Amino acid sequence: MAAELDLVVRARRAVVDGREVPAAVGVRDGRIAALTALDDAPPARETVTLEDDEVLLPGLVDTHVHVNEPGRTEWEGFATATRAAASGGVTTILDMPLNSIPPTTTVAHLRTKQDVARGRVHVDVGFWGGAVPGNLADLEPMHGAGVFGFKCFLLDSGVEEFGHLEPPAFALAMKETARLGALLIVHAEDGRLLDDGALRGASYAGFLASRPPEAEGAAIELVIAQARETGGRAHVVHLSSAGAVPALRAARAAGVDVSVETCPHYLTFDAEHIPDGATELKCCPPIRGAANREALWAALAASDVDFVVSDHSPCTPDLKRRGGGDFGQAWGGIASLQLGLPAVWTGARAHGHTLVDVVRWMAEAPARRVGLGHKGRIAVGADADLVRFAPEETFTVDVSALHHRNPISAYAGRSLRGAVRQTWLRGVPTADREPGGQLLRRGRR
Template sequence: MAAELDLVVRARRAIVDGVEREVAVGVAGGRIAVLATSAEPLAAARTVVLDDDEVLLPGLVDTHVHVNEPGRTEWEGFASATRAAAAGGVTTIIDMPLNSIPPTTTVEHLRVKQDTARGQVLVDVGFWGGAVPGNLPDLAALHQAGVFGFKCFLLDSGVAEFGHLDPDAFAAAMRETARLGALMIVHAEDGGLIDDTALDGRHYAGFLASRPQAAEQAAIALVVDQARASGGRAHVVHLSGADAVPLLRAARADGVDVSVETCPHYLTFDAEHIDDGATELKCCPPIREAANREALWAALAGGDVDFVVSDHSPCTSELKQRGGGDFGVAWGGIASVQLGLPAVWTAARARGRTLADVVRWMASAPADRVGLAHKGRIAVGADADLVRFAPDEGLTVEVGRLHHRNPLCAYAGRRLAGVVRETWLRGATVDDTPRGRLLERGTR
């Protein structure tokens, strides 16, 4: 075996099987071929020894990224998004079906997206399909074509070309995805409970009041009901309101197949410290109060929230600052794919959590939910997607050092812990060479 290895990475500290341990990782043909101790001799074409202040992590898996190309490439593109991902230790992303034009709602549109991405990506990229009014007959073909599941909205998505499903259409889509065995991922807010009359220009308090936790709870109750009725698989994206956690816990105790994610910004920021006019922190659902943030942390630590993904949702600076800081008209979304790991690690260690926890939340758990068992872990047979991470090195976020397309970031000036020093994709250091692959569900 040793004679066939392309690379050996030796680390005094690594996250393997949910614990921190010493390891020597042998790589052959882009996959992990052997795990050994540092005392075992392994010969390879190249050997890398991590410094004592570094920890070897598996590449993170971010299943919630809006790339926006084609159609809104001025917002973000495959080259810039995957460069930012790699710089943040993310080696696999799954692209959301909306904000690009065309949206990924037919096989023809999927092929457009794949053709656009091909030859540009620095990390591996998969694709979600979209469930919108009128495309129910397209879901089976999209599933066959390899999308990882289907995204839908239960209220206005914010872009005209990606309509939302009313309760009847959502029920029909859940029956179809259940028949296919596909995962339905849902933006769960009830539009009937959104109160635009509460909006108050530049005042964040008005924006927060306009999107109450009750809107999330009502929509999540619908998701749970339809997952139960159809026997299908459902996933709630970007949970911001912790009040919905007991509902999700009870549903899962009853055997309903429903999972839930949250995002670094909900675990980092709080409404009490968002300045008026700071629309760089506008997202939907909104960042809520500090007590709610701590309840989300408790749910994550207790296993009621399954994993953490970025919801990287960039736009142009003009759209983000539209209205001069008016929360009612500025685009909602936070660009953070490069910063998710240090943001979550900074907050996690302050609460007594470990790097093993972070790896579970940001690598293995999202990979498992979407069927990527060969990603997000340091294990024999897995892709050799690895990250050289210095957990104690600090950084101050400088927007000019970020790789996403538009120079605007909610974390600007924030002090974080943890620096990614090198990222490997299938055993090769990620540089400017587009070595990423386009992934399809069920294939390696």
Template sequence: MPEVSLVLRSTRVVTPEGTRPAAVAVAGERIAAVLPYDADPPPGARLLDVGDHVVLPGLVDTHVHVNDPGRSAWEGFTTATRAAAAGGVTTLLDMPLNSLPPTTTVPNLRIKQEVARPKAHVDVGFWGGVVPGNAGDLRPLHDAGVFGFKCFLSPSGVPEFPELDRERLAAALKEIIGFGGLLIVHAEDPHALESAPHRVGPAYADFLASRPREVENAAVRTLIDTARELDARVHVLHLSSSGALPLLAAAKAAGVRITVETCPHFLTLTAEEVPDGATEFKCCPPIREAANQDALWRALADGTIDCVVSDHSPCTADLKTPDFATAWGGISSLQLGLPAVWTAARRRGHPIEDVARWMSTAPAALAGLTAKGAVAAGRDADFAVLAPDETFTVDPAHLHHRNRVTAYAGRTLYGVVKATWLRGRRIAEAGTVGQPTGQLLERNH
């Protein structure tokens, strides 16, 4: 093992055993030990004391649309991973759609990897995609190292990534079961969508009515039934409907192998505060009412919801037209997820270790990233150093996202990311990000 070269010390280090004063010894790219706070550094090691700033495990964001290549005007690996580093995210997994080509074959994956390799400021892995007709590509993609497979149960919004009907969903799951893989699902039901009222225009209430809770609830029921029948491992993406929570809790209790994520915007923004025409707030499924949000927080607390990830889905400003029916749906929040969630969590009485579990430990476990997600011996030396009691007001001009359209503009948030460390190297400090040093990850890293 390399000799310890760095000891990072704080009065508040978030470890698997809780938050405590500690000195984290780093050898090469890994954590060698978590020592008592007042332990003497090994000979030759540099001591860096960050005082009362919180040392968190680097965040793991398993739901990011980088869109590179093909739609890199929306977002690219340089800007996305720079924003991640500035926001305390040290690992992200890229979604298989919105780039051209989509990650639905091994050759397409290789194209994506070659584009990402020289640009990555943080570690980057890839999901594969399931679309009609590519069942024969799934095992090769699995063998090539993707972390699992994404599908839609309703139209995705881009023609090159069609949805699966129930029969194709079952067929895909049977194929994925054969090699022990994971299916992650955009769970909105197309029939419930078709039966909802649809009106064009700037009114957020009309958009919300076009995607009622039953759209998600019906899709979740389908997914649970199929997963139970086949004993498949599945994951519900970006849950926003509180109506699906009892279904998910019951399924988990019955042994169905299902996990669930939600997103910062569902936990921090409410339908009541969305101005008409403000399509920077548009996403699918939608931001719902405050009472719905309260239920999501309760589900995080009781474990029905496992993790919180960004669903960073950016676009160019011109696609955010004032008409909620036609504007692109997606929230840009990769750089802001940690302070946004921490601001709401502290108000609701959750400690910082809850946020670390939801945004680092649980997403790492979902993806099987055994070297990520904890400040513990043997893990990668990935850290986010956070000043939890400092505030800042979101100025889009200071974001690293390629297009600085954000629903958080003008909001005052708690939690300033002071520095981000990736595998023992400081990659960002005070919002300034260094040269790309991220690695491309494959499953079982």
């Protein structure tokens, strides 16, 4: 084995198989080939020993990222998004099908995205397809081409080239994805329950009132009903309202295949502390009150929420500040791909959770749900995607130091705990190297 191993990483603390333990991780040809006790580390061409204040984590898997390229590359692109991901300990992302032009709603559009991304990504990248009005016949070919599932909206998506599904069309999409065995992921807000009349320019309270939790609850009930009726696989993205958790819990107890994610911003911020005009914190569905945030933490602890992903949704600064702080006009989305791990760890630590929990929420569970069993865990046979993390190091977010394309962030000036000091993708450091990421297909390693 000495001649065969390329790398051994020794760590006094490593998150392995649901525990934090001392371990030595041996890498051969990009995969984990050996996992031993710390003092039994086999020889290798290179051995790295982590410092006492560092923990070895598996690379995170972020299944909710808007890269926006091509078409809106000035918002974000594959090179910048994946460099930010690697710097934040994320080694696999799935790109959302909208905000790029063209959107990923046909095989031809998928090929366009893949061609743009190829050779430019610093982490591994897979793709969601889109389910929009008029493309029902395109779902099967895209499924065959390797998308990881299909994204749809139940209300206006915010971009005209990606239409939303009314309930009858959603039912057809759910039936088709059930037939294919594909995952249908849903932006679940009921547009009929929004109240645009509540919007009052720079008032955050007005914006919050315009998108009530009832809109999420009603849409999630529709998702549950269709998943139950068709036997399909459904996933609710970016849950902001903890009030929907009991319905999701009951559905799963009854055997409905429905999962749910939340995002770092819903676990970090609260409506009571968002100033008027602070449109850098605008997202849809909105950040709700502190009691709701605490209920989301409780739902994570109880496994009623499955995992945490970024919903990295960047734009140019002028779009975020459009209208001079008017919540009705500013783009809704939060760029956080590089900051998700420290943001969640800061909150998790304060709530009595461990890095084992964070790894489950941000690596293991999302990888498992989308069929990437060789990602998100430190295990023999898995990809050697590893993160050198200093959990007690604190820093203040400086947007000019982030790798996101545009220097704007809801976290600007915020103190966070936990620093990523090194990331390996398949056993090779991601820093200061040419893009080494691969384009992923569902069902293929």
